[in-house]
Amino acid sequence: MKKLKVTDQSLCMNCLACEWACSTAFxxxxxxxxxxxxxxxxxxxxxxxxxxxxxQCGKCAKNCEAGAISQNPKGVYMINKKLCTNCGKCVEVCPFGLIVKAEDKDSPSKCIACGICAKACPMDILEIVES
Known part of the structure; x- marks a missing residue:
């Protein structure tokens, strides 16, 4: 399973470069x-x-009534924007509050383990791993 991992939380300096990179990418x-x-x-x-x-716990997929969230071959849960009805259940059930929805968009966004945040981190504490 491919996912994002924090390697050493103690090194985080709260620069928020990871957040900025993610929101800009999406x-x-x-x-x-x-x-x-x-x-x-x-x-x-x-x-x-x-x-x-x-x-990548899959809680979002289990609660998606439209079946718009499924796991790809690498274990990453992806949102199919064509199937998404924008009900917001995935946003509500995410235990970490990491599925986000812009008011002017037709579907939410979630981590797809792309690594953009890891590349942006100046402390190099984020990495994409296969588990």
């Missing part, structure tokens, strides 16, 4: 959007950082 807009990134760097109550990445 939405082709140079304007930064934390809400439109499929990777999130959150600050916990104690001040520690937590980088949340899609673990």
């Amino acid at each position: 939405y082709k807009d140079r304007a930064y959007g934390h809400d439109l990134s499929c990777i999130k760097v959150d600050v916990k109550d104690n001040g520690d950082l937590k980088t949340k990445v899609c673990v």
Whole structure:
């Protein structure tokens, strides 16, 4: 299974380059959007950082009534925009809040393990792995 992995959370400096790269890749807009990134760097109550990445759990696919989300041969769950009815159930059920939806788009976006965020990370703490 192909997925994104955080290799060393302690090195994250909260620059948000990963979020910017992801949102720009999906939405082709140079304007930064934390809400439109499929990777999130959150600050916990104690001040520690937590980088949340899609673990390809499939909860989104199981709850998609239109059958628009399926697993590709590499184990990555993909959204078929032609089948998506924009109901938002996948956004609601994602346990990490990583499926995002722009108001002006017909379907949500989720991590496809493309590696754009990993390439953008100046601390080199993200990688695409096969598990």
